Amino acid sequence: MLRILDRYLLWEVLRGWLAITLILWLILASNRLVRYLAQAAAGELPGDVVFVLLGVKTAWFLVYVMPFSLALGVVMALGRMYRDNEMTVLSACAVGPWRIYKPLLSMGVVIALLLVWVALYISPAIAAYGAQLEKLALEEADVSVLGAGRFNEIRGGELTFYAEHLSDDKKNMQNLFVYVREDSKKGTPPQVMVAESAYRMMNETGDEYIVFVDGHRYEGRPGEAEYRIMQFDRQGVRIELPGKTEPVPNLDAVPTAQLLHSNDRRDIVELQWRLSVPVSVLVLVLLSVPLSRISPRKGRFGGLAMAFLVFIIYYNLLGTAKVWVEQGVIPTSIGLWWVHLLPVLLAFVLLSNTNKLACRVRRRA
Secondary structure: OHHHHHHHHHHHHHHHHHHHHHHHHHHHHHHHHHHHHHHHHOOOOOHHHHHHHHHHHHHHHHHHHHHHHHHHHHHHHHHHHHHOOHHHHHHHOOOOHHHHHHHHHHHHHHHHHHHHHHHHHHHHHHHHHHHHHHHHHHHHHHHHOOOOOOEEEEOOOOEEEEEEEEOOOOOEEEEEEEEEOOEOOOOEOOEEEEEEEEEEEEOOOOOEEEEEEEEEEEEEOOOOOOEEEEEEEEEEEEEOOHHHOOOOOOHHHOOHHHHHOOOOHHHHHHHHHHHHHHHHHHHHHHHHHHHOOOOOOOOOOOOHHHHHHHHHHHHHHHHHHHHHHHHOOOOOOOOOHHHHHHHHHHHHHHHHHHHHHHHHHHHHO
């Protein structure tokens, strides 16, 4: 009978877990897709890498969603059983919360061991691949942003130009009109340049330039009589493309082996953050059982609101503790571990109150 009960509990939890995971994944994927589509429409990303980046990023997010969705799946499954009086029947058969923990914690241990491997080894590799892919995509977009027959902006709108013709490699242009915005800090007036042709080049230091050939440059503010007209054979303008800048190092992509041998505070807290993923599976499963207890007169989702709030507070405390450790407010020896103890203590308090209530009911009976 108990084996049947274990299979029944696991099936109910798995159904809810998979459904919630799918919903949360769709929400994250849709938000990320909107962002990538906006970047592609603005010419900041090539359209052919949008879905590749989406798959990489959402696969990485899925690691952090799984503990949360599993806990909500437990709350949904047990909440439904409380509503249908199944838990009352199990309690009358001497099946209490501690017996229910056996299949749930067994499943939690298996998932936690899987997430140890994923969070420590697979997730950093995915994050590194995603960062590299995004950097290459930005560089490719920086080349493709130079389009013919339309106005192109460089350096955040500092320089706007129009090219009538553009070569296939996007390095040579014909019949150009260029507007350089006024720089109040440097005291330079707005400039307008027209040129018969232009080409892109890179100097020895790696800086990129657009070199204009056979043209005129006009300097002056509209409405003022003071302006200058210059004719040139060649005029170079330095361009700063965002994809050519060095990316900021991301700790998510640092290999775990490197973190283990580091004494840096940020590396230590990043390692604790990764270990928090499998630990949170067991912590949330332990807490979800007492939080799922509801009155049979309430709806199926009656306990979800409170459980959702408690889980969100737990995750926010983890993020806050991570910042505190990085800033030196909390020593690395304490780190993030105190946050995991709070829901464990809360679970034991709730279970103790449940046992006291059950004893009172039996005495009255």
